[in-house]
Amino acid sequence: MSEELTRNDLKRYNRHVILDEVGLAGQEKIKAAKVLVIGAGGLGSPALQYLAAAGVGTIGIVDFDYVDLSNLQRQILFTPADIGKNKAVVASERLKQLNDSIEIIPYAERLTTKNALGLFQQFDIIVDGTDNFSTRYLVNDAALLTGKPLVYGSIYKFQGQISVFNYKNGPSYRCLFPEPPAPGTIKNCSEIGVIGVLPGVIGTQQANEALKIILEIGEVQSGKLMLYDALTAMYSTINIQVAQQEIDRVKAMSQQDFELMDYDLFCGIKNELSEHEIDANTLRSWIDAIDIRIIDLREEWEEPALEGTNVERITMNAILHQINRFITEKKVVLVCQTGIRSNQVRILLEQEHQLNNIVELKGGMESYDKKG
Amino acid sequence: MTYSIYYFGKITEHTNCNYERLNCELSTVKGMKEALLKKYPTLRNETFKIAVNKNFIDEEILIANDSEIAVLPPFAGG
Numbered sequence: 001m002s003e004e005l006t007r008n009d010l011k012r013y014n015r016h017v018i019l020d021e022v023g024l025a026g027q028e029k030i031k032a033a034k035v036l037v038i039g040a041g042g043l044g045s046p047a048l049q050y051l052a053a054a055g056v057g058t059i060g061i062v063d064f065d066y067v068d069l070s071n072l073q074r075q076i077l078f079t080p081a082d083i084g085k086n087k088a089v090v091a092s093e094r095l096k097q098l099n100d101s102i103e104i105i106p107y108a109e110r111l112t113t114k115n116a117l118g119l120f121q122q123f124d125i126i127v128d129g130t131d132n133f134s135t136r137y138l139v140n141d142a143a144l145l146t147g148k149p150l151v152y153g154s155i156y157k158f159q160g161q162i163s164v165f166n167y168k169n170g171p172s173y174r175c176l177f178p179e180p181p182a183p184g185t186i187k188n189c190s191e192i193g194v195i196g197v198l199p200g201v202i203g204t205q206q207a208n209e210a211l212k213i214i215l216e217i218g219e220v221q222s223g224k225l226m227l228y229d230a231l232t233a234m235y236s237t238i239n240i241q242v243a244q245q246e247i248d249r250v251k252a253m254s255q256q257d258f259e260l261m262d263y264d265l266f267c268g269i270k271n272e273l274s275e276h277e278i279d280a281n282t283l284r285s286w287i288d289a290i291d292i293r294i295i296d297l298r299e300e301w302e303e304p305a306l307e308g309t310n311v312e313r314i315t316m317n318a319i320l321h322q323i324n325r326f327i328t329e330k331k332v333v334l335v336c337q338t339g340i341r342s343n344q345v346r347i348l349l350e351q352e353h354q355l356n357n358i359v360e361l362k363g364g365m366e367s368y369d370k371k372g
Numbered sequence: 373m374t375y376s377i378y379y380f381g382k383i384t385e386h387t388n389c390n391y392e393r394l395n396c397e398l399s400t401v402k403g404m405k406e407a408l409l410k411k412y413p414t415l416r417n418e419t420f421k422i423a424v425n426k427n428f429i430d431e432e433i434l435i436a437n438d439s440e441i442a443v444l445p446p447f448a449g450g
Contacts, residue, residue, distance in 0.1 A: 039450050041450055042449070042450055043450045044450070128450070129450045130448075130450050131448060131449055131450040132448050133446070133448045136448060153450070154446075154447040154448060154449055154450060155447055155449040155450065156381040156382065156445075156447040156448075156449050157381070159380060159381055159447070160447070161447055176421070176446075177419070177421070177446045179419070180419075180446070181418070181419035181445070181446055182417055182419065185382075185417055185418060185419065194449055199449075199450070225444075227380065227442075227444075229390075232390075236378075236426070236442070237426065238423045238426050238427070238428070238442060238444070239426055239427045239428070240428065241427075241428060
């Protein structure tokens with residue numbers, strides 16, 4: 001795409017062009033820039049909107065996930081009509097409506113060690129809007145290996161963190177947190193909730209950092225961890241030092257080493273099932289089995305629905321109200337949305353009745369829904 | 373010594389506050405970590421970093437009186 005600004009561009013980006021810090025040359029840099037946004041969710045939505053509106057010439061969007069009704073509270077690119085559609089594809093369509101003079105490339109696939117390096121090489125800046133640790137470490141390492149600056153943002157309930165990693169030999173995510181937390185200790189938004197405005201604040205800051213990198217203006221938040229608290233409306237900044245051994249360890253990886261890395265294993269979330277757990281594949285094979293009861297603990301509105309002749313719905317509330325009357329001869333599979341309710345109910349049932357024929361669906365229906 | 377301690381993210385679910393003043397003996401970052409684990413035993417399973425006056429410092433450095441301490445867990449949400 002030509003970096004030269006058209007007449008239409010000059011009009012469209014006038015409020016940029018008349019800024020001394022941007023000017024014609026700056027807007028041309030924005031037009032020439034290629035930004036890859038990983039995750040078109042809470043952070044990705046606002047980041048993408050501002051990057052597209054600002055005229056970033058090429059925007060890539062990676063997301064394998066599908067729009068869900070519960071996303072709309074904060075993922076402002078989507079409407080109810082988009083439910084069930086791929087997020088990268090819908091986001092790309094929406095952004096084209098916003099700005100048809102830029103190139104937008106949706107990648108409706110999961111970011112993996114196999115495709116990350118090739119993808120990152122095609123872009124100048126990576127924006128991390130993912131929602132789990134294994135992808136965050138994968139993104140950090142791929143950005144280090146391809147030498148791309150990484151605009152990091154993450155959120156928890158009412159608080160957010162922002163930084164720029166791998167920028168001009170600055171620190172990387174591993175300099176801040178070399179090791180991921182123990183599996184299951186830090187929940188994501190779908191498990192613990194998040195105030196809808198928060199990803200808007202943080203994702204917008206990420207777009208701002210990306211634009212500062214492109215324009216080479218201001219103070220890029222490299223070597224700084226910016227913290228925001230939506231409840232106190234306070235920002236604070238903590239300095240991050242380079243931990244060279246962490247960076248060197250990643251950079252020592254060959255492409256093949258990286259492709260063989262198992263980030264799920266590294267983050268301890270490999271499907272190691274306990275004796276009380278089954279995975280989605282096992283549940284699929286147990287649908288309609290006459291000697292097994294599958295109990296769906298969810299409310300009626302929760303999706304996706306689970307159907308089968310041996311599936312019964314007893315909501316968590318209902319089962320807790322009559323827990324002393326729950327009798328079963330058959331093996332029972334407890335199913336909920338994320339695996340939290342089924343875990344609680346299994347433990348309570350076992351305590352109440354000394355039952356040992358109860359298992360739960362690990363990760364709940366969200367794991368059932370997302371194959372691969 | 374008196375330290376001002378700010379807790380972030382999930383750490384506040386263990387401390388039930390996001391800020392407190394802590395009176396204790398002169399301490400290193402390592403000592404501070406141990407003191408926090410003693411006060412809040414359930415923190416043991418959490419990953420967090422301790423910043424002193426907006427910097428991550430060596431675990432063995434003594435923390436001056438009146439320092440501002442931040443207890444930071446990683447976030448994954450997006």
